[in-house]
Amino acid sequence: MCGIVGYVGHRQAQDVVVEGLRRLEYRGYDSAGIALVDAGTIASDKRAGKLANLEAAIAAEPLPPSTTGIGHTRWATHGAPTDRNAHPHLGQKARVALVHNGIVENYLTLREELERAGHELDSETDTAVAAHVLEQELLECDDLAEAMRRTCRRLEGAFTLVAVDAHDPTTVVAARRNSPLVVGLGEGENFLGSDVAAFIEHTREALELGQDQVVAITADDVVVTDFDGSPATGTRYHVDWDLSAARKDGFDWFMRKEIFEQPRALADALLGRHDGKGQLQLDEVRLSEDDLRTIDKIVVIGCGTANYAGLVAKYAIEHWTRIPCEVELAHEFRYRDPILTRNTLVVAISQSGETADTLMAIRYARRQRAKVLAICNTNGSTIPRESDAVIYTHAGPEIGVASTKGFLTQLVACYLLGLYLAQVRGTKFGDEIAAVVAELDKMPAHVQTLLDRAEEVYALARQHADTRSVLFLGRHAGFPVALEGALKLKELAYIHAEGFAAGELKHGPIALIEEGLPVFCVMPPRGRDQLHDKMASAVQEVRARGARTYALVEEGDDAAAYADEVIRLPKVPTLLQPIVATVPLQLFACELATVMGHDVDQPRNLAKSVTVE
Numbered sequence: 231m232c233g234i235v236g237y238v239g240h241r242q243a244q245d246v247v248v249e250g251l252r253r254l255e256y257r258g259y260d261s262a263g264i265a266l267v268d269a270g271t272i273a274s275d276k277r278a279g280k281l282a283n284l285e286a287a288i289a290a291e292p293l294p295p296s297t298t299g300i301g302h303t304r305w306a307t308h309g310a311p312t313d314r315n316a317h318p319h320l321g322q323k324a325r326v327a328l329v330h331n332g333i334v335e336n337y338l339t340l341r342e343e344l345e346r347a348g349h350e351l352d353s354e355t356d357t358a359v360a361a362h363v364l365e366q367e368l369l370e371c372d373d374l375a376e377a378m379r380r381t382c383r384r385l386e387g388a389f390t391l392v393a394v395d396a397h398d399p400t401t402v403v404a405a406r407r408n409s410p411l412v413v414g415l416g417e418g419e420n421f422l423g424s425d426v427a428a429f430i431e432h433t434r435e436a437l438e439l440g441q442d443q444v445v446a447i448t449a450d451d452v453v454v455t456d457f458d459g460s461p462a463t464g465t466r467y468h469v470d471w472d473l474s475a476a477r478k479d480g481f482d483w484f485m486r487k488e489i490f491e492q493p494r495a496l497a498d499a500l501l502g503r504h505d506g507k508g509q510l511q512l513d514e515v516r517l518s519e520d521d522l523r524t525i526d527k528i529v530v531i532g533c534g535t536a537n538y539a540g541l542v543a544k545y546a547i548e549h550w551t552r553i554p555c556e557v558e559l560a561h562e563f564r565y566r567d568p569i570l571t572r573n574t575l576v577v578a579i580s581q582s583g584e585t586a587d588t589l590m591a592i593r594y595a596r597r598q599r600a601k602v603l604a605i606c607n608t609n610g611s612t613i614p615r616e617s618d619a620v621i622y623t624h625a626g627p628e629i630g631v632a633s634t635k636g637f638l639t640q641l642v643a644c645y646l647l648g649l650y651l652a653q654v655r656g657t658k659f660g661d662e663i664a665a666v667v668a669e670l671d672k673m674p675a676h677v678q679t680l681l682d683r684a685e686e687v688y689a690l691a692r693q694h695a696d697t698r699s700v701l702f703l704g705r706h707a708g709f710p711v712a713l714e715g716a717l718k719l720k721e722l723a724y725i726h727a728e729g730f731a732a733g734e735l736k737h738g739p740i741a742l743i744e745e746g747l748p749v750f751c752v753m754p755p756r757g758r759d760q761l762h763d764k765m766a767s768a769v770q771e772v773r774a775r776g777a778r779t780y781a782l783v784e785e786g787d788d789a790a791a792y793a794d795e796v797i798r799l800p801k802v803p804t805l806l807q808p809i810v811a812t813v814p815l816q817l818f819a820c821e822l823a824t825v826m827g828h829d830v831d832q833p834r835n836l837a838k839s840v841t842v843e
């Protein structure tokens with residue numbers, strides 16, 4: 231959601247900025263723009279639509295050479311995605327150019343003030359207001375960093391701002407509050423980006439900024455202050471992935487590449503987390519064992535796919551630890567006055583670590599004195615930084631908007647957390663924990679087996695190019711898998727898809743069944759309980775009403791007896807089955823969206839990282 235790039239150094243800023251914007255395309259956007267500082271003026275261009283539109287415009291009417299510039303991909307909030315509303319926005323006298331991610335909540339009040347002072351704003355966006363305010367301040371103090379600090383003190387809401395001053399071609403200034411921004415540290419050049427993908431081609435040294443900080447970069451220097459001007463420091467870190475991770479490597483989509491990366495991602499998520507004999511060692515969980523023993527309630531929060539990982543976590547954590555575990559959508563959490571105490575552990579799951587709803591929820595939880603543990607994939611992101619503890623999922627960069635390896639590694643992290651709590655609190659014997667860990671270690675190979683059979687699922691997907699509705703059924707830990715399968719189809723194929731707990735069918739959803747409706751059924755493994763047989767009955771019931779049923783079943787299940795088509799899964803314990811059962815559903819959605827001609831990596835209206843509430 232909105233991508234931001236800033237550059238100052240020895241290269242042509244236009245090339246660096248446009249390439250950076252291309253690497254941020256995955257975040258989702260609907261217009262793009264660039265501004266360069268040129269001999270006392272600002273040269274800029276901005277276009278609605280894809281980055282290619284901007285590139286075509288600057289190819290037709292080239293911008294002047296410059297080594298200082300900023301760029302932006304916009305995901306519309308205030309004002310339609312038009313050329314006029316695209317960023318950068320200029321101040322009244324065109325001395326500053328500004329790009330922005332977030333929402334300025336008091337923009338109407340500021341706009342009225344500006345208009346009373348004679349300003350003419352040429353766009354309905356909150357960003358245009360911020361640009362005019364910034365320039366107003368700059369004209370008073372003649373120092374862009376100071377003007378930025380003064381501006382930030384006047385703005386309410388969430389924002390990352392990046393600006394240039396036509397009178398100072400040596401500097402780019404940025405600020406952040408509740409929105410992402412990272413500094414890339416180069417040799418004789420420095421960068422700004424919404425995330426490291428913006429500059430990974432040039433440097434892997436990065437500086438994480440804190441909340442409410444302003445940074446001024448020149449070719450050789452980076453100066454950080456807080457909004458009042460007191461010196462501040464960011465946290466320096468080395469990015470542990472390189473450009474190859476941000477390339478498709480022969481795949482048609484990043485999503486497909488990321489699905490196929492899952493065996494390695496799972497192995498990385500498990501690496502170093504146990505001693506080989508089943509003893510877990512989660513060194514990065516910075517909560518003491520005493521703290522973990524006093525927990526009397528767990529609340530898992532997240533949005534979208536991360537929420538579904540949380541639903542799976544509930545089954546595992548309650549079973550292994552006997553600690554009551556609630557799962558809640560992060561955006562609902564703080565509005566219902568949840569009961570939290572210092573003995574509550576809030577587990578915040580977020581691939582990006584920047585989801586605004588989840589971030590606001592953890593801040594709320596910490597104010598209530600609950601302990602917060604983040605499960606996150608993105609180093610240097612805000613949610614782990616603001617949490618008491620973190621388990622990184624080590625999936626590597628996830629570029630496709632649809633979460634795939636992010637989800638599977640979130641599941642692993644949830645399992646590891648549950649087992650670790652069981653170990654610390656003694657609710658499972660060591661050999662019981664070791665047995666589950668041994669099963670987890672087999673997951674990369676199991677997923678590889680499923681990927682080797684991808685063509686079977688693709689063939690199935692190609693038969694559904696005209697399908698307008700699909701249902702997914704599951705029970706127990708298979709229920710969140712059904713929800714995830716449906717979400718993947720909605721966001722990629724834009725078709726109606728619903729996930730239901732199979733037991734709920736007769737309470738309403740069965741009325742949706744009609745002749746030929748595809749219904750995917752995530753079958754629980756055969757176990758000591760009767761779940762499998764009850765689910766098989768549900769499959770029969772929808773089949774009897776004309777549905778075409780596709781059963782995802784473990785090896786050895788005689789599913790042909792009750793379902794129309796069978797997708798075989800490796801035999802794994804019930805609680806771990808979501809890892810394997812999700813993979814065919816990812817492949818199905820990816821292939822179906824491909825045959826339908828959709829942009830799989832950047833589905834319409836969606837952003838990878840939802841940084842506004």
Ligand code: M6R
Nearest residue numbers: 534535536580581582585632633
């Ligand atoms: O970065 P996060 O894990 O916090 O993102 C949460 C959701 O926005 C995300 O999972 C979304 O639902 C995905 N597009 C699902 O594929």
